[in-house]
Amino acid sequence: MGLALVLTTIAPEIGGVLVRGEKGTAKSTTVRALAAVLPPVSVYADDRFSIDPADPASTSPDGPFDADAEVLTRSVRLVELPVGATEDRVLGSLHLEKALSQGAVEYEPGLLARSHRGILYVDEVNLLHDHLVDLLLDAAAMGRVTIERDGVSVEHAARFVLIGTMNPEEGELRPQLLDRFGLTVEVAAPREPALRAEVVRRRMAFDLDPAGFGDRYRDLDRALTERVSTARDHLPKVRLGEAALLKIAEVCAAFEVDGLRADIVTARTAVAHAAWQGRDEVTRADIRRAALLSLPHRRRRNPFDAPGLDEDLLDQLLGDDELPPEPPEGPAPDDEPDDELGPESAGDSGPSEPDLGPESGEDSGPSEGPSEPPSDPGRQEDRAPEQPEPMTSGPGGDQPGDVVKAAAAYKPRLLTVDGLGEGAAGKRSRALARSGRRVGATTGDSGSLHLVETLMAAAGKQSTRERVGTRVALRSDDLRVAVREGREANLVLFCVDASGSMAARKRMTQVKTAVLSLLMDAYRRRDKVGLITFRGADAELVLPPTHSVEIAARRLDELPAGGRTPLAGGLLEAATVLQRERLRDPRLRPLLVVVTDGRATDGADAVARSLRAAEHLAGLRVTTVVVDGESGPLRLGLAVRLAEVLGAEHLPVTEVTAEALTSPVDRTSPVRRSA
Incomplete structure (x- = not known):
């Protein structure tokens, strides 16, 4: 991680660094420390865009500057972009106060202008809206930003080091966005007790005496700054x-x-x-x-x-x-490259002298590369999925069955939540949003200004106000902000029947493939997902609601099938999870997907208990889809009845795919479909 950060500061055109790692691995601490070891920059005192006074090709919207203009030397800026930032805050926009009070059209620089020749840091970049990530990566690649909006036309330099950190458990970036980051590194906490103890020792030493702790490493920081500066000067050679x-x-x-x-x-x-x-x-x-x-x-x-x-x-x-190579000048050193940025010894609690000289040598194989993180049970590549021993069982038995794998995912039909929400930006259901189609205006001071509505609100009050010349007199209560309709992300909760009645290999493959396809769709639409399974004696929350769709897919892939069908237990567990999530985030609207053939077999009154549980769940007024896994020439239609009690859409598993919407199959009843 340290090497990747240093290399992208030496050559910002690399395109930034994405740091992926589990929580508590000092990702943010390392990034914030980077600014302190970078060489300072010179800027004009009156320049908001921080161009380089020594570069005659650099231009600033605040310029031009005279030869005797005041020049300052300051530290490199670390500009943090909050996850909830708007496009106006990132790019900059019209200066509203001067526009309304003075009638002047003036550009107010955004975070990209402030980060020029510095570091732009996005913590939890995977939670940032995709269009903002695209915007940042475009600016990082081009080195310039052009703004054409709100009557403003501005172009300025934006050459910065883009660094994003993320916890994969909270959801991944789309592959298209991953590709736009120049470098990516994986970080994990050390598993060796000595290294962990050293981390704790240094942290406690810092807490006791921050200034003294920093002084101990001052020389190392200064040496690292000099090495970065030397590397930048040497880069063109x-x-x-x-x-x-x-x-x-x-x-x-x-x-x-x-x-x-x-x-x-x-x-x-x-x-x-x-x-x-x-x-x-x-x-x-x-x-x-x-x-x-x-x-x-x-x-x-x-x-x-x-x-x-x-x-x-x-x-x-x-x-x-x-x-x-070309013959090197001077003696050729024979060391292996040293890419460490700090003391190597786990037990060394004090600074050590870094080797700043050039290093080369033959590559000795994997030892030259970054050391592999220790085995982490949460990482897919580090552990083999636990495979239960295959056992056979009838539909009414309690023994586990085979683990059936899903086939290749397909494009599913779009399932949406009814109504108009106000949740986080996403790509599933209709919602009031910061971006999207403008559908009206309202009072308030947060959001984008609706200038026409603001002027209309003030127009009828001009006769009672003091006016300067012909200018419109505006007050704060005249302000109107745009109401926009976009798309939101939702909580997609899967309640999957893994019982013996669903355990036929072909049928379970169909079901898993359908759920996997819906999971991939949830990934693309930035949804939060949860997974409940029911089989045997009870239901289980296999995956609490999370943004990590990858974990859900892995849990689904490892899901065994067999045993009785505790349908009532599955529905009640879904109700419990939905009520809990509603308390945590009332704005996050849920979509419940129940995957079952409707055959409850966990007792003599199983069907009656299942219908009562469905009535209780229907009382939560959650948009629900029943994916019917029933197949074969004889169908009981129990999933159809369940959907009616839930007030849900009934969707045969064969019609989850988007292509099924254009199929000429008669969808009037399960019996006619099977015929």
């Missing part, structure tokens, strides 16, 4: 030879990454790494390090793939022979 460029292209092609962005980013990162190590030529070791940082997140083929890279294949592609 690094040569990317033809052999190195072809090797980068070979590696990217072999890993089947889409497009050419991976090749460009890998090349830029390799050059930056060579400059960081003080080399004049890109070597095999530089390419290997760059590939480990720039390719893993670009190999994802679908949203449920975990980022990763086969290092054995990478070493095989790079080969054992070094690239033919």
Whole structure:
């Protein structure tokens, strides 16, 4: 992580860093500490856009500046972008106070202008709305921002280091957005007791004496600042030879990454790494390090793939022979590159001298790359799914059955929540939102100004107000903000029947494939998901509501089938979860998807108890869809009856796919469908 952050500050055109890791791994602490070790910048005192006075090509909307204009030297800014920021706050917009009070059209810079020549940090970037992430990545790639809105036309430089941190448990970024980040790193807490104890020791030392603790590492910070500055100056001198460029292209092609962005980013990162190590030529070791940082997140083929890279294949592609470089000047050192940014010893509680000299040497294989994080039971690639022993059972038995895998997911039909919500931005149900189609105006001071409605509200009051010339006299109670209709994310709660009556292999494969397809749809629409299963004696909340759709897909894949059908228990558990989530976030509207064939078999009065549970659940007034898993020539239609009691839409499992909507199949009744 430290190396990736340093490389992207040496060469911001790399495109930023995405840090993925579990909670409590000091992601935010590390990013905030980065600004303190970067070289200071010089700016004009009256320039809100922080252009470089030493660069004659730099222009600012506040300029031009005279030769005797005051120049200041300040620290690099760390600008934090809150998850709830609006597009106006990011890009900048019309200065409302001056527009309304003075009739002047003046641009108020946004966060992108403030972050020029600095760091733009987005914590929990996976929770930021997709269009804002796109906007940030475009600005980071282009280095400039053009604003054409609200009667304002402004273009300014926006060359910043974009850093995003996220916890994968709270949901992933779409692969298209992942690809736009230059580098991605995975971080995990150390499992070695000595390292964990050292972290605690240093944290407690800092709490007792923050100033003294910082003084102990002042020299190391200063040395790191000098090394970054030296690497920046050396960057234009690094040569990317033809052999190195072809090797980068070979590696990217072999890993089947889409497009050419991976090749460009890998090349830029390799050059930056060579400059960081003080080399004049890109070597095999530089390419290997760059590939480990720039390719893993670009190999994802679908949203449920975990980022990763086969290092054995990478070493095989790079080969054992070094690239033919230009003869190096001076003696060639023979150390392995040292990419550590701090003390290496777990037990070293004090600073150590960093080696700032150029380093090179033959790549020794996997040891040159970043060390693998220790095994984490929460990561899919680090553990094999627990497979229950296959056992056979009849529909009324209590023994587990086979674990049936889902087939390839398909595009499902869109399921939405009834009415108009006010939840977080997403792509599922209609809602009042900060962006979208303007449908009206209302009073208030939060949101985008509806200028026409504001002027209309003030027009009828001009005769009773003092006016300056012909200007319209405005008051705060005249302000009207736009009411917009967009789309919101929802809580999609799956209640899945895994009993013996659903355990026929073909039928369970259909059901799992349908649920997997709906999960992938929830991923794309930024929904929160939960998973309840019922089989045997009771129901179980397998996955509490979360943004991590990947975990839900993994739990579904490992779900065994067999045993009795406690349908009532499943519905009551769903009611409990929905009531609890409604208390936690009243704005998050739920969509309940019940997947069952409707055959309750957990007792003599199972059907009656199931219908009573359905009536209780219907009283919560939650939009519900019953996905009917019943198949075969003889159908009882129990799921249809369940849907009627729930006030839910009845959807046969074969019609979950979007293509089924255009199929000429008669959908009037289950009996006619089977015929």
